[in-house]
Amino acid sequence: MQTLEPILAAHPFFQNLDPRHLHLIVSCASNVRFEAGQFIFREGEAANHFYLLRHGTVQLEIFVPERGPLVIQTLGEGDVLGWSWLFPPYRWHFDARAATLVRAIALDGQCLRTKCEEDHDLGYQLVKRFAHVIMQRLQATRLQLLDVYGVHS
Amino acid sequence: MVYTPEQQPVDTAFPDPMLPRLYRVEQVRREIRATCTLALVPDNGTTAFSFAPGQFTMLYVFGIGEIPISISGDPAQPHLLVHTVRAVGPVSQALQQLKRGDVIGVRGPFGSSWPIEDAKGSDVILVAGGLGLAPLRPALYALLSQREQYGRLCLLYGARTPQDVLYARELARWRGRFDLDVYVTVDSASTAWRGQVGVVTALLAKIPFDPANTVALVCGPEVMMRFTTRELQERGLSAVHIFVSMERNMKCALGFCGHCQFGPTFVCKDGPVLRYDRIQSWFGKREI
Numbered sequence: 001m002q003t004l005e006p007i008l009a010a011h012p013f014f015q016n017l018d019p020r021h022l023h024l025i026v027s028c029a030s031n032v033r034f035e036a037g038q039f040i041f042r043e044g045e046a047a048n049h050f051y052l053l054r055h056g057t058v059q060l061e062i063f064v065p066e067r068g069p070l071v072i073q074t075l076g077e078g079d080v081l082g083w084s085w086l087f088p089p090y091r092w093h094f095d096a097r098a099a100t101l102v103r104a105i106a107l108d109g110q111c112l113r114t115k116c117e118e119d120h121d122l123g124y125q126l127v128k129r130f131a132h133v134i135m136q137r138l139q140a141t142r143l144q145l146l147d148v149y150g151v152h153s
Numbered sequence: 154m155v156y157t158p159e160q161q162p163v164d165t166a167f168p169d170p171m172l173p174r175l176y177r178v179e180q181v182r183r184e185i186r187a188t189c190t191l192a193l194v195p196d197n198g199t200t201a202f203s204f205a206p207g208q209f210t211m212l213y214v215f216g217i218g219e220i221p222i223s224i225s226g227d228p229a230q231p232h233l234l235v236h237t238v239r240a241v242g243p244v245s246q247a248l249q250q251l252k253r254g255d256v257i258g259v260r261g262p263f264g265s266s267w268p269i270e271d272a273k274g275s276d277v278i279l280v281a282g283g284l285g286l287a288p289l290r291p292a293l294y295a296l297l298s299q300r301e302q303y304g305r306l307c308l309l310y311g312a313r314t315p316q317d318v319l320y321a322r323e324l325a326r327w328r329g330r331f332d333l334d335v336y337v338t339v340d341s342a343s344t345a346w347r348g349q350v351g352v353v354t355a356l357l358a359k360i361p362f363d364p365a366n367t368v369a370l371v372c373g374p375e376v377m378m379r380f381t382t383r384e385l386q387e388r389g390l391s392a393v394h395i396f397v398s399m400e401r402n403m404k405c406a407l408g409f410c411g412h413c414q415f416g417p418t419f420v421c422k423d424g425p426v427l428r429y430d431r432i433q434s435w436f437g438k439r440e441i
Contacts, residue, residue: 057349067343071343071344074338139380140351140354143352143354143380149282149283149373149374149377150313151241
């Protein structure tokens with residue numbers, strides 16, 4: 001039977017991950033598909049998964065009263081969606097909506113957390129990779145906050 | 154003798170660089186907020202000049218003052234001198250008020266240019282932020298005019314919001330070409346925007362390129378260029394293959410007055426287009 005292991009191995013997020021760890025992770029993985037316009041998760045809901053995007057684009061949105069929903073970031077093929085599954089209280093901080101048809105691999109957060117507790121090497125690898133994603137998004141957020149294209153006098 | 158604009162002689166010699174030439178406003182196009190594009194033609198008796206992509210001129214609104222503005226038109230059409238101007242000070246605000254037929258003074262062209270010839274045979278990535286698309290547009294015109302001389306061509310453009318996307322119609326046309334990859338992102342948007350939201354540096358991750366055979370041309374606010382050059386280098390591009398267009402307060406445009414000094418360089422004379430390795434150590438220093 002064909003497993004998701006080669007697909008996980010080919011995704012940039014799991015690049016060069018020890019095959020032993022990939023083998024552990026694959027049992028927490030499943031193929032998912034979202035239609036354009038469908039919410040993948042919503043703010044405040046339990047964060048039980050994260051997603052490796054394989055196709056399509058996802059909008060991360062926040063709803064601002066009197067302004068409506070604002071897009072704060074667009075993610076696409078090769079990106080990873082969601083890290084709230086890793087940190088208590090395991091709740092989503094934003095809405096994620098498929099802007100187009102989205103194909104992804106969903107990874108079960110509870111399953112992964114259990115495996116990370118059992119194998120701290122795996123836990124370290126995952127946290128290190130998520131720390132890199134979080135660092136990149138923090139840098140991007142800082143740049144957005146600077147409003148560099150605005151007129152400043 | 155009366156010339157049509159295309160028949161007018163082009164001056165390739167350099168006349169007195171301190172003497173403004175008279176140019177007439179042929180067209181004013183309102184672009185994004187507080188920004189317009191002026192198409193200028195030589196006024197009676199004035200000779201047009203050729204320019205290289207990346208160069209700038211000093212535009213003189215009589216009675217108000219003079220400012221440096223990058224040329225944003227097609228270098229193959231030197232009779233039509235095009236500048237995109239955002240209103241930020243008295244002179245640029247006065248430029249916004251110009252109407253067809255008004256006459257202003259033009260000195261130049263000044264400064265260095267994008268390495269269009271040297272990039273032949275390479276892939277070229279243009280990274281523009283905000284109004285930084287304007288000084289890069291002549292480079293793109295030049296690259297596309299000899300498209301077969303280059304490998305992959307890619308334009309990455311970041312703007313503040315969808316309403317701040319400059320040259321939107323032209324971007325749409327470029328996006329329709331099969332020989333040019335165009336990616337546009339904005340810093341923030343409502344859900345009505347179907348394009349990308351995020352910073353322009355994030356677009357670099359979307360394009361595979363061979364760092365050994367790629368030249369990057371970068372223009373935008375200095376902070377954006379700092380983040381972009383850092384990202385390009387992290388992706389393996391050497392500083393000698395990165396070119397940035399610098400902006401400083403210029404007065405004489407000839408390297409005499411020193412207003413635009415940036416470390417050991419004068420932006421007006423040695424720049425505005427500078428190879429990144431030559432200024433890398435000065436980039437981001439708050440004392441400069």
